[in-house]
Amino acid sequence: MTRSILIVEGWGDKAFFETLIQKLYGKKPEELGLDIKVGHDKRRAKDMLRSYIRLGFTKVGIARDIDDGSPHEEESNIRDNLASELKSPVKIEKDFILAGESKVMAIPMGLYNDGELKNLGITRCEMEDYLVKLALRESPKKSNKRLLSLLKDMYHLERSKEFLQPLKALFKFSDDDCAFARFLIGKSSKTTVAKITSNISGKIETLIKET
Amino acid sequence: MFKNIKIANFRGIKEGAIEDLARINLLIGQNNSGKSTVLEALILARAPIKLMDRLERHGIQDLLKRRVSDRANLDFRELWYRLDTDNKIELGLEFADGDAISLKVGEPAMDYEFETRSRQGTLSKGKSGASPSTDSVHWQSVGSGSTVNLYPRVIEYLKAQALSEENVKALGETMLIDADYIHKMESIERSLWQDIKAQRKDIEIRQTLNETYDLNIENLSFIPYVSNKFKLYAEMPNYSVPLDDLGEGFRYALAILSTMVMLEHTALLIEELEVHQHPEALNRLLTAIFKVAKRNDIQLFITTQSLELINYALEASEKENLEIKLYHLSLDKEGTLSARGISAPDAKLLAEVGPDVRLLHKYVTA
Numbered sequence: 001m002t003r004s005i006l007i008v009e010g011w012g013d014k015a016f017f018e019t020l021i022q023k024l025y026g027k028k029p030e031e032l033g034l035d036i037k038v039g040h041d042k043r044r045a046k047d048m049l050r051s052y053i054r055l056g057f058t059k060v061g062i063a064r065d066i067d068d069g070s071p072h073e074e075e076s077n078i079r080d081n082l083a084s085e086l087k088s089p090v091k092i093e094k095d096f097i098l099a100g101e102s103k104v105m106a107i108p109m110g111l112y113n114d115g116e117l118k119n120l121g122i123t124r125c126e127m128e129d130y131l132v133k134l135a136l137r138e139s140p141k142k143s144n145k146r147l148l149s150l151l152k153d154m155y156h157l158e159r160s161k162e163f164l165q166p167l168k169a170l171f172k173f174s175d176d177d178c179a180f181a182r183f184l185i186g187k188s189s190k191t192t193v194a195k196i197t198s199n200i201s202g203k204i205e206t207l208i209k210e211t
Numbered sequence: 212m213f214k215n216i217k218i219a220n221f222r223g224i225k226e227g228a229i230e231d232l233a234r235i236n237l238l239i240g241q242n243n244s245g246k247s248t249v250l251e252a253l254i255l256a257r258a259p260i261k262l263m264d265r266l267e268r269h270g271i272q273d274l275l276k277r278r279v280s281d282r283a284n285l286d287f288r289e290l291w292y293r294l295d296t297d298n299k300i301e302l303g304l305e306f307a308d309g310d311a312i313s314l315k316v317g318e319p320a321m322d323y324e325f326e327t328r329s330r331q332g333t334l335s336k337g338k339s340g341a342s343p344s345t346d347s348v349h350w351q352s353v354g355s356g357s358t359v360n361l362y363p364r365v366i367e368y369l370k371a372q373a374l375s376e377e378n379v380k381a382l383g384e385t386m387l388i389d390a391d392y393i394h395k396m397e398s399i400e401r402s403l404w405q406d407i408k409a410q411r412k413d414i415e416i417r418q419t420l421n422e423t424y425d426l427n428i429e430n431l432s433f434i435p436y437v438s439n440k441f442k443l444y445a446e447m448p449n450y451s452v453p454l455d456d457l458g459e460g461f462r463y464a465l466a467i468l469s470t471m472v473m474l475e476h477t478a479l480l481i482e483e484l485e486v487h488q489h490p491e492a493l494n495r496l497l498t499a500i501f502k503v504a505k506r507n508d509i510q511l512f513i514t515t516q517s518l519e520l521i522n523y524a525l526e527a528s529e530k531e532n533l534e535i536k537l538y539h540l541s542l543d544k545e546g547t548l549s550a551r552g553i554s555a556p557d558a559k560l561l562a563e564v565g566p567d568v569r570l571l572h573k574y575v576t577a
Contacts, residue, residue, distance in 0.1 A: 003573045005566070037564050048564060051557045058576045101575070 003033045004059035004207050005052055006107070007045050013063060013109070014038050017204070019185040023193050024201055032208050049078075049104065050085055056101040061207045063107040063200075078106040095206050103210065107203050212381065212510045213253075213478060217303035217313075218548065220292040221255065222248040227548020228303075233536035235501065235528050237521060238514045239569050240540035245548045246514040249540070250480040253512070254387050255290070256302045256314055259323045259339045261383040265473065266398045271321060277391055288318070292546055299324075306378045327373035335373045377476060381510075384477035386470060390486045393462045396455060400443050403469050404433070412472040419468055423495040424461055460487035464496050471503045478510040485517040494523045501531045518569065522562050525555060539571045549577065 006029075008014050014036050021029045029036055039045025045062060052060045062078060075097075082090045082099045096103035185193060194201060212234070219226040224245050229236075238246040251274050258270035275285045288294045296318035303313040309330030314323050323339045392399075407413050413431050421428055427448060433441040434451065444451040454462060463486060471479060484500075485493055497520065504511050515521065521537065528535035537553040551571065553561075561568045 002576050003566075005574065035566055037566075039564075048560060051560045055553060055557055055561075055571065056551060056575045058574060 001033055002058045003035060004061065004210075005057055006034055006036045006061040006063060006204075006207065007039050007048050007052075008036055008063045009039055009042060009045055011038055015182065016185075017063070019182050020193065020197060020201065021204065023185055023188075023190055034204070034208050046081065049082075053082070053099050053102045053104065058101065059103050059105075059207055059210055061105040061107050061203070063109050075106040075108065078104070095203060096210070105203055105207050107200050107207075109200060212307040213304055214307045215303070215305040216249065216252065217301070218249065218252045219301035220295070220298045221252055221290065221300045221302070222292065223542055223546060224248055224252075224548045225292050225546025227542075227550065229538055229540075229550040229552075231536075231552060232510070233534040234510055235504070235524065235533055235535040236510070236512045237524055237535070237537045238512060238540055239516070239521070239537060241572065243542065244540040245542045246540055247482060249548075250387055250482060250512060250514065252302055253304075253382075253385050253478065253480060255300070255316065256304055256312070257382055257385045258321075259314070259325070260379065264386050265384075265470070266386075266395060266402050268398075273387075277387075277389060280391075287321070290316075291318070304382065306375075306381070308375065308378070310374050310378045312374060312378075312382070329373040329375070333373045381477045384474060385480065386474065386477075387480040387482070388467055388470060389482040390463070392466045393459055393487075395466070396462065397442070399466055399469050400433075400441075403473055404443065406473060407469060408433075415472060416465065416468045419496075419499040420461065420465060423464060423492050423499065458487070460489065460492060463487055464492070467496075467500065468503070471500065471507065471509060474507060474509055476508045478512060479504075480512045482514050483516070484513050485515055485520045490519050493517075493520060494527075497523045498527045498530065501527045501533055505531050505533055516569070518562075518567065521558065521568060525559055525562065528555065537568060539568065541572050541577060543577055551575065 006017065008017060017036055018029055021027070021032065021034070025032060037048060039048050042064070045064070049060060049062050064078070079090055079092070079097050082097060082104065091098040093103070096105055098104075213232050215228065215230045215232065217226075217228045218224045222245075223243065227245065229249060238249060240246055254270050254274060257264075262270045264270065271287070271290075272285060275282075275287070275289060288296055291300060292298070300316040301313065302316070303311065305311040311328045313326045315325075316323055324336070325339065326334070326336050328334050404413075407416070417428050417431050420426060426445075428445045429448060430446040431454075432444055432446055432451075434444045434453075435441050436453070443454045445454060445457065454465060467481065467484075484497070488496060500511070501524075503509065513520075513524070524535060535555050535558075537558050539551045539553060541549050541551075543549070553568065553571075558568060566574060
């Protein structure tokens, strides 16, 4: 089967997808024929997408923060950019944008119109949004109780969602800057992960399985 | 300079084309993807114009000998796709200036039918025969019935028909270098080094070899080793050593450079340039080769399996301001060749973020 490429913006996004896919399928992305490539910023990610299209890569996904827009808007943005770059209209076929020999899938990441999370001031990175939401759904596991209890005492926090802020801060001292993502997805159940990320996991599955 | 190449019914290629060629062309792809065949197609196209190359290698026989040198008899049918000699081998070459030549080669006597088209639209047709077993070539223009038997007149004849002098020379001087070339040191010394010495191009070769391999060769000289026989020695400050005794990588580099400095306005086909080379030496050698290619107006076709070579070539071409392009070749079961051109910016992006450009076939649907 032809291998797929998924372009993400940062190492955190990469870690998120790797951890997510491992959780959902029990395999690494590359074992499923998916290679995740980091663009580092939006502009470079766009350049990468254009290159992969020029080179005729059959299946390319691009994960993009939706910022203030909606996933639908993000998808139409990518389509418009492609049309402008290729100087010809691109076609839509189910989940894919057809450009040259390539089928491109836009994977909008993040939560939108989620006032509650925005109020927490933790929407800097859409990946983190997902992780926060994941963690909100899960009860703290026994192994974490001691740490959570300590944090509760230190910061006088009462609501479980507020634990995330200092917890995230603690992980910033880790050598592995993706440790927070790994920790949260690792502690969540497969069912919860699938449910919370259904809008992107479905697209990932289509990208991998499309022939 | 060649711009487009079309090949049909030759070796493992039923049909295929490589388009929009650059000054430096790196051919990559899996084993049995047609890389060597593309190089050989250019030599077969050269044969009716100049059958023997500068090393006096036979343009047709050598295509078979270079693959299997110990067969008792050469089977020329092996040049045809699946040995099917009923379908003629077809080669089409377009030059950067718009001239074009197409050739059809038939059995049993390697009879060539050719058609040339100039950039002004002049069309001419003719026939020739390049004997596979001797060094004889004859030409005949269709219609006039006149036959050109005198081999040196072939170039004049072609120029008069349609092709420009530059293009006739470019095709006629095209040479193929493969790993077996390092075993041809005597031919290289005999055929090239008299002129190299006469024009003092040995100085540039010596300097390049010293820089590439961290050596201190003071001179490259012919020294007698048996009665009336001479061979090249590298003279170091305190001793001399015959080139035959030096390493394979050094000798491959020497062979390539000796050939390149004597070529101008043509194409050089190099197979697996990375063979025997340490990465550092390969990097320096590539830079030297690109410099000569630029100065002598040589178009390069290099087959490779080496990611290091690809990356060094991208750097060196940028440094020398030479256009470079990668071609990822693949052959399907029906013998259809597909050549996916990869520009320098795209190749650099792949080098930086991946995937490995050599594995492109895993990401594209044939």
